Amino acid sequence: MASPTPASPDARDWWRRAVVYQVYPRSFADADGDGLGDLRGVTSRVGHLASLGVDAVWLSPFYPSALADGGYDVDDHRAVDPRLGTLEDFDAMVRALHAAGIRVVVDVVPNHTSDRHAWFREALASPPGSRARSRYVFRDGRGPGGDEPPSSWQSIFGGPAWERVTEADGTPGQWFLHIFAPEQPDLDWSEEEVREDMLETLRFWADRGVDGFRVDVAHGLVKDVDGHLDVHVEILETGREGGNHPLWDRDEVQEVYASWRRDVLDAYDPPRSAVAEASVHPGRRARYADPLGLGQAFNFDLFACGWDADEMRTAIDGGLAQMAAGSSATWTLSNHDSVRHTTRFGVPTRGGAGSQEAAKAWVTTDGRDPVDLDLGLRRARAALLLELALPGAVYLYQGEELGLHEVADIPWDALEDPIAVRSGGAEKGRDGCRVALPWTPHGTTLGFGPEGGALPGMRQPDWFGAVSVAAQDGVPGSTLELYRAALRRRRELTTDDDALTWADDAPGVLHLERPGGWRSVTNLSEVDVALPAGELLLASDAAVVAGGALPPGTSAWVRVAGDDGP
Structure with a gap:
C-alpha cells in the first residue's frame, strides 16, 4: 500500500x-x-x-x-x-x-468505459432490456429492421455517435451511444x-x-x-x-x-x-x-x-x-x-x-x-x-x-x-x-x-x-532554468491573500499588482514599454534589466520602491 x-x-x-x-x-x-x-x-x-x-x-x-x-x-x-x-x-x-x-x-x-470493459462484454452477450445493457445507453434503431441510428447525432471525433452491435445469435441488433470513439461506449448515469x-x-x-x-x-x-x-x-x-x-x-x-x-x-x-x-x-x-x-x-x-x-x-x-x-x-x-x-x-x-x-x-x-x-x-x-x-x-x-x-x-x-x-x-x-x-x-x-x-x-x-x-540543466537563461526560478520565486512571494489589482498602463500591457509588494508586467504590444522602478525579481528574457525597458514578448516581476514588502 x-x-x-x-x-x-x-x-x-x-x-x-x-x-x-x-x-x-x-x-x-x-x-x-x-x-x-x-x-x-x-x-x-x-x-x-x-x-x-x-x-x-x-x-x-x-x-x-x-x-x-x-x-x-x-x-x-x-x-x-x-x-x-x-x-x-x-x-x-x-x-x-x-x-x-x-x-x-x-x-x-x-x-x-472501453468496449473491452467486462461490463460492456457482458452487455454484448446479454439480450436487449437486460440489466447488463442498462449500464450503457443502448437503443433500438429507426426504420425498417432498425437499420438506421436512433438519432442523427455525430460524435466528437467525427462520424455517427451510435454504433450497431451484433447480437449473440449473430443478427444485427441495438445501437449504443458513444460521444467519443466507438471504442468508448457511454455509461448510463441514471443507473x-x-x-x-x-x-x-x-x-x-x-x-x-x-x-x-x-x-x-x-x-x-x-x-x-x-x-x-x-x-x-x-x-x-x-x-x-x-x-x-x-x-x-x-x-x-x-x-x-x-x-x-x-x-x-x-x-x-x-x-x-x-x-x-x-x-x-x-x-x-x-x-x-x-x-x-x-x-x-x-x-x-x-x-x-x-x-x-x-x-x-x-x-x-x-x-x-x-x-x-x-x-x-x-x-x-x-x-x-x-x-x-x-x-x-x-x-x-x-x-x-x-x-x-x-x-x-x-x-x-x-x-x-x-x-x-x-x-x-x-x-x-x-x-x-x-x-x-x-x-x-x-x-x-x-x-x-x-x-x-x-x-x-x-x-x-x-x-x-x-x-x-x-x-x-x-x-x-x-x-x-x-x-x-x-x-x-x-x-x-x-x-x-x-x-x-x-x-x-x-x-x-x-x-x-x-x-x-x-x-x-544548469544553463543560465535556459527555459528549464527559467521554470525552476519562476516556481521558486512564486513560492517565496505567494501569500494567503489572493487579491489582484490591475495597474493602468500602456495599451497591450498586462500590469498587475499582488500582495507582498510585487508586480508582474507582460508586454503583448509591438513596442518597448518602461518597467516600474524597483528591484527586478525575475524576467523572462536576460536582456531585461531593472529600471529599463520591457521589450515586446517579455514579462518581468518587480518589487516597486514604496510598495509594502513582505
Missing part, C-alpha cells in the same frame, strides 16, 4: 495555490525499454519533478486500454495497464513522490449501479494514497437521450447558459458530485481534492467548483486566448470571478489535447497569434506553413510569468519546461489519435504534443528509455536533443 498523503500545514487546501505538473505516462519516461513510458519511468524522474519545484503530479490515464483514444478508453478503472506496470509499481511511485513532497492526482474517466461503482473506484485510489482526482468530461455524465432523439443536437455546443443541452452540463450532474464529496472525498483526512474538466459556459463553471461538489474546475479561457492583451485580461477576470464561489482560480496554457502554446504563439493569424484553430490548421499541413518558432518560445516564456503571477492553481504540461514545440511532421500513417482518421484528414489530431520527452542530447531515444531499448511509437525529431533536460 502506498504511503500516506504528505503532511503540511495546508494539507486540506494545498490545491488552491498548487503548481500541478501533468504527466502523460506513455510518453514521459520508459524504464523497461519497450518503447512505451511506464510508472517506473515516472518514479525514475522524481528528481526532475522535485528540482522543478512542482507541488503535485497529475497522471493521465495509466489503466488497461487498447489506446483507441490515448488511454481514455479504459478497460478497468481499478487496475494498471500491464505495459505500464503493476499496482505495486503504482504504490512505489506514490511513495517516491510523497517522499519528495509532491502530491498525486490521477485521471478518472467516469463518462464511459445506481454505475454511480456506486465509481464511488468504489475513487475509494480504491484514495486508499492507495492518491491525493486528488482530475475528472474527465465532468460535464457529460448525465444525459437526456430519449427526450431528444428526434432533435438535431450540435455535439460541440457545450457552452449553453441554461443547462438544457441533452448531453452536456445538465443540472442533475451536480447531484453526482455532491455524492462524491459527501461519500468519498470528505471521508478522508485530509479530504481528497478534485478538479473538473468541464467545457461549459463561463457562468456555469462555478457549479463544478462548488465546495460541496468537486471543489475546483479548469478555466480554459486563458488556454484559448491568442497573443492579445485584451483577450487575456478578460480571461483572467473571468477566472478570478470563480474564486468568489469559495474555490480557487485555475490557469493552464497547454495540455495533452492541444497544440503546445510554445508553437501556438508563433503561428500567425489575421488578428495576431495564438488561436487554437490556426495552430491546428498549421499542424494539419505538417507544419509547412510559415511560423515563427523563436517568437513563439519568447512569448511562451513571458506567458509563464504572467500565469504564475496570478492567484490560484497553475497546471503545467510535461515538456513545456523545456520549451518544446509541437511536432507537426509526424507521418500520417504513424498517428494514433482517432481524430485524424474520423475527421477524414480534416485534422491531424493531438499526437504532436504527446511525443516522448527528451532527457539527454544523445542516444537512440534521447534518454526516454534505456539505450538499446525499443524506439517510441512516434519518433522524436532530431531537434529534441538540443532542448533535452540534460542540455538545459
